[in-house]
Amino acid sequence: MSSIRNDHEVARDLATEAGQQLLRLRDRHGFEEPEVLRTLGDRLSHEFLFSALGRLRPSDAVLSEEGADDRRRLTARRVWIIDPLDGTREFAEAGRGDWAVHVALWENGRLTAGAVALPAQGSTLSTVDPPWLPEQRPSDQRLRITTSRTRPPEFVQRLATQLGAEVLPMGSAGAxxxxxLLGIADIYLHAGGQYEWDSAAPVAVAHAAGLHASRIDGSKLTYNEADPSLPDILVCRPELSSMLLASVREVADLDGADPHAGA
Structure with missing residues (x-):
């Protein structure tokens, strides 16, 4: 992989290759020892991405879910934010495709490139060629909210009931x-706790495609912070954002509900 490739291509190619390595690991190891498979997958993908970025972008810092936090990143101009295996539970379950590899670049205060590989689905979405969004969604189509498969926030179901929306549980935040992005869902809403690496790459692609992405109170998502916790997120079509932010506030106010509380 040549170092002259631009950052968008580097993100795409590294996420894709890491995903292919994870698929081969799945095939070799099988699913009889899921805990071992999850550990091996995390390690394999992290070591590949960390080594490749060190070779291709040696002056840049790296923040990885699976690596030690090098605090020099806080004064760096460029930081790669990676989740080597997002959705480890799903990765270790036969037949599941809702896991991902995330590679994003934060530069001078904002996300500038990113890629999300969905290896078991045979695709990588990236800022090289962001997905095209239809100008309008069908007005008679029921809203679809995707949320955590294993720890959905209680308020999401209340919000779905209020909106008459369908809830689609899935694994990885990237998925x-x-x-x-692919039109399978209209809204992603989460408030049960996450970190920067869970959302940096998919948010970079979402922004490039024209989606709304923010905290659930409407404030900006920020990255490369001293504390990498980024506990809540809303991603949706831009024309839905004002209505959804107002609905989240309304549902959260009912009976003193805490939107950050998981189920």
Missing amino acids: KICAV
């Missing part, structure tokens, strides 16, 4: 945001 859920890609579902919005």
